[in-house]
Amino acid sequence: MANLLALIQNETLKVWKKRRFAVLLLILLILIPVFVYAQMKIAQNSAEKFNDDWRAELQSRITDNTNALSSERIPEEWKKWRRALVQQLQYYLDHDINPQTPNAVTFTLTFMDNAVTLFIPLMVLAIASDLVSSERSTGTIKMLLTRPVRRWRILFAKLATLTLYVSLIIITTVLICYLISGLVFGYSGWDAPVFVGFQVQGADVDTTGVHAVTQGVYLLMQSGLVWFSAMVVSVIALMVSVLVRSTAASFVTMMATIIAGTILSNMASSWKSAKYLFNVNLEISSYLRGTPPPVEGMTLGFSLAVLGLWGAAALIVSFTVFTKQDILN
Amino acid sequence: MLGVMGLGEWIGMKSSSWLWRILGWTTLICLLVMLTGFGWALKDTWFPKDGLALPEVSPPEAATGGDWNAKEELFVTSLGDSLTKGTGDSTGEGGYVARVIEDLAKQMDKPVYMVNNLAINGLRADQLTNRLDENGFKNAIAKADIILMTIGGNDLFQIAQSGGSMAEGGDISPELLLERLPEAEPRLKDVFQKIRKLNPTARIIYVGLFNPFYDLPEMTSSGSKIVAEWNDYAYSLAKADGNATVVPTYDLFEFNLKAYLSSDHFHPNAQGYARISDRIVQALL
Numbered sequence: 219m220a221n222l223l224a225l226i227q228n229e230t231l232k233v234w235k236k237r238r239f240a241v242l243l244l245i246l247l248i249l250i251p252v253f254v255y256a257q258m259k260i261a262q263n264s265a266e267k268f269n270d271d272w273r274a275e276l277q278s279r280i281t282d283n284t285n286a287l288s289s290e291r292i293p294e295e296w297k298k299w300r301r302a303l304v305q306q307l308q309y310y311l312d313h314d315i316n317p318q319t320p321n322a323v324t325f326t327l328t329f330m331d332n333a334v335t336l337f338i339p340l341m342v343l344a345i346a347s348d349l350v351s352s353e354r355s356t357g358t359i360k361m362l363l364t365r366p367v368r369r370w371r372i373l374f375a376k377l378a379t380l381t382l383y384v385s386l387i388i389i390t391t392v393l394i395c396y397l398i399s400g401l402v403f404g405y406s407g408w409d410a411p412v413f414v415g416f417q418v419q420g421a422d423v424d425t426t427g428v429h430a431v432t433q434g435v436y437l438l439m440q441s442g443l444v445w446f447s448a449m450v451v452s453v454i455a456l457m458v459s460v461l462v463r464s465t466a467a468s469f470v471t472m473m474a475t476i477i478a479g480t481i482l483s484n485m486a487s488s489w490k491s492a493k494y495l496f497n498v499n500l501e502i503s504s505y506l507r508g509t510p511p512p513v514e515g516m517t518l519g520f521s522l523a524v525l526g527l528w529g530a531a532a533l534i535v536s537f538t539v540f541t542k543q544d545i546l547n
Numbered sequence: 548m549l550g551v552m553g554l555g556e557w558i559g560m561k562s563s564s565w566l567w568r569i570l571g572w573t574t575l576i577c578l579l580v581m582l583t584g585f586g587w588a589l590k591d592t593w594f595p596k597d598g599l600a601l602p603e604v605s606p607p608e609a610a611t612g613g614d615w616n617a618k619e620e621l622f623v624t625s626l627g628d629s630l631t632k633g634t635g636d637s638t639g640e641g642g643y644v645a646r647v648i649e650d651l652a653k654q655m656d657k658p659v660y661m662v663n664n665l666a667i668n669g670l671r672a673d674q675l676t677n678r679l680d681e682n683g684f685k686n687a688i689a690k691a692d693i694i695l696m697t698i699g700g701n702d703l704f705q706i707a708q709s710g711g712s713m714a715e716g717g718d719i720s721p722e723l724l725l726e727r728l729p730e731a732e733p734r735l736k737d738v739f740q741k742i743r744k745l746n747p748t749a750r751i752i753y754v755g756l757f758n759p760f761y762d763l764p765e766m767t768s769s770g771s772k773i774v775a776e777w778n779d780y781a782y783s784l785a786k787a788d789g790n791a792t793v794v795p796t797y798d799l800f801e802f803n804l805k806a807y808l809s810s811d812h813f814h815p816n817a818q819g820y821a822r823i824s825d826r827i828v829q830a831l832l
Contacts, residue, residue: 231563273682276683281664288668385581411601429596429599431599438580439591440588442586518592
């Protein structure tokens with residue numbers, strides 16, 4: 219046990235000293251102000267247009283989407299999505315709840331929702347992709363594997379380190395998002411209500427299970443789900459990193475897979491069996507809000523199962539290969 | 548100890564263990580928070596509890612009524628079908644509604660705000676009546692000093708061809724329509740009454756229908772006759788209401804269909820909307 223802890227300590231410090239996390243921090247500090255500024259402009263525009271009346275703004279979103287529904291040029295899938303959206307917005311309006319209260323918590327929620335498919339995977343890949351392959355390219359893997367430590371322990375230490383850093387990355391993203399956007403939108407909003415439990419069935423939204431939670435609780439749940447999908451991405455990246463020699467190759471492979479997933483999500487409605495791919499299931503946090511899934515019939519349980527199976531398979535491959543493979547040159 | 552390791556190495560070890568302690572604990576706490584969030588999300592999805600108690604629905608902001616000249620600002624709400632939506636206006640200025648607001652603000656020299664444009668393409672009067680039960684419609688109407696509306700065109704068109712939307716064209720039978728006009732009229736009455744119930748003080752402007760098929764010989768007189776009868780009925784409703792009026796538009800298009808209709812040969816184009824807007828402003832001031 220002490221042995222394993224020492225290994226984890228070693229791995230954690232190695233990642234830290236490579237300044238990967240510092241780079242991520244820098245990226246966040248540069249990117250988030252850009253988004254905050256854009257969001258501020260949007261908020262100013264709509265406040266001017268709707269005279270600070272959120273009900274009018276919400277109703278306008280409803281009528282806009284309703285109008286888009288009547289157009290025959292819009293594909294049927296988009297219509298379904300819009301119909302569900304209209305019903306949800308109507309539910310908010312009927313209960314006199316503003317779904318977009320202007321504050322830092324709302325901003326953070328929206329940012330995380332949008333970040334889960336690309337931005338968060340990108341950040342965790344920066345660490346996950348070279349965890350094993352960098353040892354190979356620098357040759358340190360030989361030193362590592364000639365120590366009197368079982369190989370699975372080494373990989374397990376790397377996995378544990380990865381888990382810790384993924385958690386750290388997500389919390390850091392949330393915190394930076396909240397702190398920076400708060401400067402503009404104010405730091406309140408933790409207790410503002412948000413509805414969860416919409417059941418999307420085809421074009422209809424079942425509201426029987428809908429209940430309100432505070433945005434604070436919502437943020438916690440959302441981050442937890444984002445964390446899970448980030449973990450699956452990083453476990454798969456760990457496998458690629460075991461299989462591929464160069465860090466660049468392993469990073470590009472993973473990034474291509476993730477990007478393919480976001481493209482596929484938009485097309486998956488026609489290719490139903492795409493729902494068994496892990497990269498189409500990454501957006502699990504959207505189930506909370508009740509956004510219609512890429513393929514009809516997908517649920518939180520389904521996506522978790524798919525992600526879980528992919529993650530487990532990746533772990534099995536990683537450990538099998540890593541403990542058996544020969545290290546040449 | 549120092550002798551064996553060397554000073555630099557020893558300091559390095561020291562700062563490493565210090566860094567590890569901070570990093571280890573911080574990341575561990577982050578992990579625990581994430582696990583809590585994940586678990587909570589599962590529990591909330593599969594075993595939901597009763598949610599948060601919600602605040603009471605606050606009553607909509609009501610218009611104050613009274614003399615427009617004495618007010619500092621005016622609120623306009625518009626509702627109805629594609630004509631109010633501004634379909635066909637390729638300039639993107641938003642049909643007649645935006646122009647009315649702009650002109651009113653200019654001529655009255657005070658801010659005139661649009662509360663909302665609630666128009667929906669293809670809307671019929673009976674559908675509008677149902678929509679008027681929705682909170683969004685209630686709020687926007689209650690707040691308005693002026694309500695602009697076009698409705699009924701889709702009703703007539705669908706009765707005439709029994710199905711299909713008005714932009715689709717196709718065969719329509721004026722005889723059938725004239726015969727069944729009394730079916731549609733009560734729908735308009737419901738709309739007027741419901742709006743008045745939601746807002747006792749607002750001025751209602753009903754923009755009358757025009758005959759977009761004036762240039763088709765078989766529709767010139769029969770179509771215009773139906774339109775005239777409908778507008779007449781609307782006028783009687785407006786009179787009964789007392790604070791409503793019908794702004795006629797049929798004459799604007801009769802001899803100049805090509806110039807003022809958009810390419811779909813049904814909705815006005817930008818110039819057509821500008822002329823409707825001029826009429827409305829004249830009726831209001």
